[in-house]
Amino acid sequence: MSPESSRDAEAIELLAGLVAIPSPSGRERDASAMLADWMRARGLDASVDQAGNAVGVRGAGDREILLLGHIDTFPGEVPVRREGELLYGRGSVDAKGPLCAFAAAAAAEEVPEDWRVTVVGAVEEEAATSRGARHILAPRLPGERPGPPEYCIIGEPSRWDRVTLGYRGRLVFDLTLRAPFAHSAGADRLPAERGVALWSAAERYCAEWNAAHGVRDSVFDALSASLRSIVTRDEGAFGTVRMSIGVRVPLAADPDQVQQAIVTRLRADAAGDDVTLEASTIGGEPAYRGGKSNPLVRTLLAEVRSLGGTPRFVVKTGTSDMNVVGPHWPRTPVVAYGPGDSALDHTPREHLSLVEYLRAIAVLRGALRRLAQGG
Numbered sequence: 001m002s003p004e005s006s007r008d009a010e011a012i013e014l015l016a017g018l019v020a021i022p023s024p025s026g027r028e029r030d031a032s033a034m035l036a037d038w039m040r041a042r043g044l045d046a047s048v049d050q051a052g053n054a055v056g057v058r059g060a061g062d063r064e065i066l067l068l069g070h071i072d073t074f075p076g077e078v079p080v081r082r083e084g085e086l087l088y089g090r091g092s093v094d095a096k097g098p099l100c101a102f103a104a105a106a107a108a109e110e111v112p113e114d115w116r117v118t119v120v121g122a123v124e125e126e127a128a129t130s131r132g133a134r135h136i137l138a139p140r141l142p143g144e145r146p147g148p149p150e151y152c153i154i155g156e157p158s159r160w161d162r163v164t165l166g167y168r169g170r171l172v173f174d175l176t177l178r179a180p181f182a183h184s185a186g187a188d189r190l191p192a193e194r195g196v197a198l199w200s201a202a203e204r205y206c207a208e209w210n211a212a213h214g215v216r217d218s219v220f221d222a223l224s225a226s227l228r229s230i231v232t233r234d235e236g237a238f239g240t241v242r243m244s245i246g247v248r249v250p251l252a253a254d255p256d257q258v259q260q261a262i263v264t265r266l267r268a269d270a271a272g273d274d275v276t277l278e279a280s281t282i283g284g285e286p287a288y289r290g291g292k293s294n295p296l297v298r299t300l301l302a303e304v305r306s307l308g309g310t311p312r313f314v315v316k317t318g319t320s321d322m323n324v325v326g327p328h329w330p331r332t333p334v335v336a337y338g339p340g341d342s343a344l345d346h347t348p349r350e351h352l353s354l355v356e357y358l359r360a361i362a363v364l365r366g367a368l369r370r371l372a373q374g375g
Contacts, residue, residue, distance in 0.1 A: 008358050011104035012087075014038055015357065018071075018096050019089035020080045025072040025127040028052055032071055035103065035121050042107040044119070051135035054121035056103065059111030065371055066118050067106065067364075068321055069099030069155025069338070070125030070132065074346040085354045092352040094345040095125075098155030098338025101357060105364035115372045118149070125321050128172045128283030133321040137328055148329040151296045151371055153364075154322045157340030160360040161309035163300050164336035166289030168220060169249035170319035171259050172228070172282040175266065177241040179275045181234075191239025192232045194270065198277075199227050201269045202245055205262050213252055219317045221250045223258065238274075244282070248317060255284035285323040288334075289315060295371065296333035303366040307359060316342070337364075 017038075023031035032054040039046035039056030046056035054071055073091035080089035091097075099121050106117045122132025158164045177195055182188035189197065206223045209215075215222045228244040247262070249255050263279045270277040291297070292313065304311040316336075326334045339360035344350045 007104070007108055011100065011358065011361055012354055014104060015092070015097060015100040015352075015354075016080070016082070016087060016089075018100055019087065019092050022077070023072050023091065024075045025124045025129075028072050028121075028123045032121060032123070035071065035099070039103055039107065039119065044107065049135065051132050052123040053132045053135060054119075056106065056119040057116055058106050058109075058119075059113070059116035061112065061114040061116050063115045064118055064149040064151075065115065065368060066120065066149035066152040067102035067155065068120045068122060068133065068136070068152060068325065069102050070095050070123070070321060071099060071121035072123050072126050072132075074126050076346075076348070078348055078350050083351075086351045087354055087357075088349075088351040090350060093157045093340035093342070093350050095155050095157060095338060095340075097340045097352045097357055098157060098360070101338060101360045101364055102153070102155055104361045105368060108361075109365050109368045111368075112372050117368060122321060128170070130283075130285070130321055130324045133324040137325060148332045150332065152325065152329065152332050152334045153296070153367075154320055154325075154334065154336035155338045156316075156320050156322075156336040157338050157342045157345065158314060158336060159341065160339050160356045160363060161304045162312045162314050162337075163297060164314050164316055164322075165292065165297075166220075166251075166315045167287065167320050167322050167336075168317050169253075169255055169285045169287035169323055171247040171249055171255045171284045172244065173259055173263070174242065174244050174280050174282060176278040177243075177270060177275070178235075178238055178277075179241075179270075179272070180238055191241055194275075195230060195232065195241030195243060198241075198266050198270060199230070199243065199245070201266055202247075202262055205265050206247070209253070209258075215250075220315045221252065222248075223250060223253055224248045248319070249284075249287055251287040251289060253287075255286055259284065285319055286327060288323045288326040290322075290326065290334050294333040296335060296367075299367045299370045300335065300337060300363065302370065303363040306366060307362060309359075
């Protein structure tokens with residue numbers, strides 16, 4: 001077996017092994033330990049940090065290329081199996097495929113003495129907390145992180161030949177409505193009906209915002225709401241409705257202002273005798289979009305072309321750790337890249353093409369070489 005064939009086999013074995021370890025948000029410990037062990041065995045200075053992130057560093061220079069993936073997955077099981085060149089399993093696409101591509105590329109490339117490549121498998125990206133990404137932004141001990149990285153690639157599926165420039169922001173808040181019961185044959189609304197009406201009011205606010213800002217066909221530019229959960233409970237003469245609402249926030253909107261406006265609207269709609277409405281914000285991130293004209297983007301495009309691909313740009317309508325770190329590093333080029341079809345995220349059909357996975361590793365290896373040599 002040639003050295004490259006051996007590396008490919010190791011990379012596939014890494015991916016299959018990591019996908020086989022369940023790691024929903026908050027339960028990433030075993031997966032982080034496995035990835036750290038794999039990187040350490042291949043020459044990286046690797047460990048699991050205080051947040052639970054798997055971190056591997058190759059090189060000791062002050063100039064850093066940060067490869068920030070996430071090791072947690074959406075809940076639910078997808079039986080791990082291989083069918084030809086397809087690997088099925090929860091996280092194969094979102095986002096252990098991109099993360100393993102990062103680790104495999106870093107392990108395969110030498111790093112000049114003035115550079116270092118850092119691979120992070122962050123925890124809780126699928127939760128509103130983004131605990132892992134926030135940890136790497138926290139103030140560090142002297143010598144741990146001399147400053148923002150020179151380049152940052154976020155590990156998210158985009159297909160091997162596409163570069164993601166931006167994501168919409170996110171706002172998540174919980175509502176608790178307590179309202180008196182009424183006779184079902186009467187004119188007053190029941191508590192559950194009041195809850196549904198509040199959800200409809202949140203949808204109307206988004207539609208009005210979009211109309212006022214001239215948003216028509218572009219989902220990336222739109223404000224949109226989702227009803228994450230709703231639970232009703234009878235409490236004697238009163239009923240309680242608990243719901244969680246998510247709002248995707250475009251570049252033109254501020255999450256805090258949107259949250260305040262929606263809650264104000266809902267409080268007004270819910271007003272009534274013996275009716276109370278409590279709201280609590282779970283998490284909020286602004287939208288982010290990076291630029292096209294920088295060495296990181298040019299390098300990734302060149303590597304895709306070198307492998308016969310036609311590179312394309314994309315913006316995503318969801319949210320990623322790009323939204324967490326990007327605004328904190330205004331001078332750092334930040335993009336998202338990784339193998340996989342994001343339409344399979346969170347689905348029971350989640351699977352990754354191993355051919356595409358290996359191709360993405362090749363793109364990343366070439367990009368690391370070019371960037372360390374000056375782009």
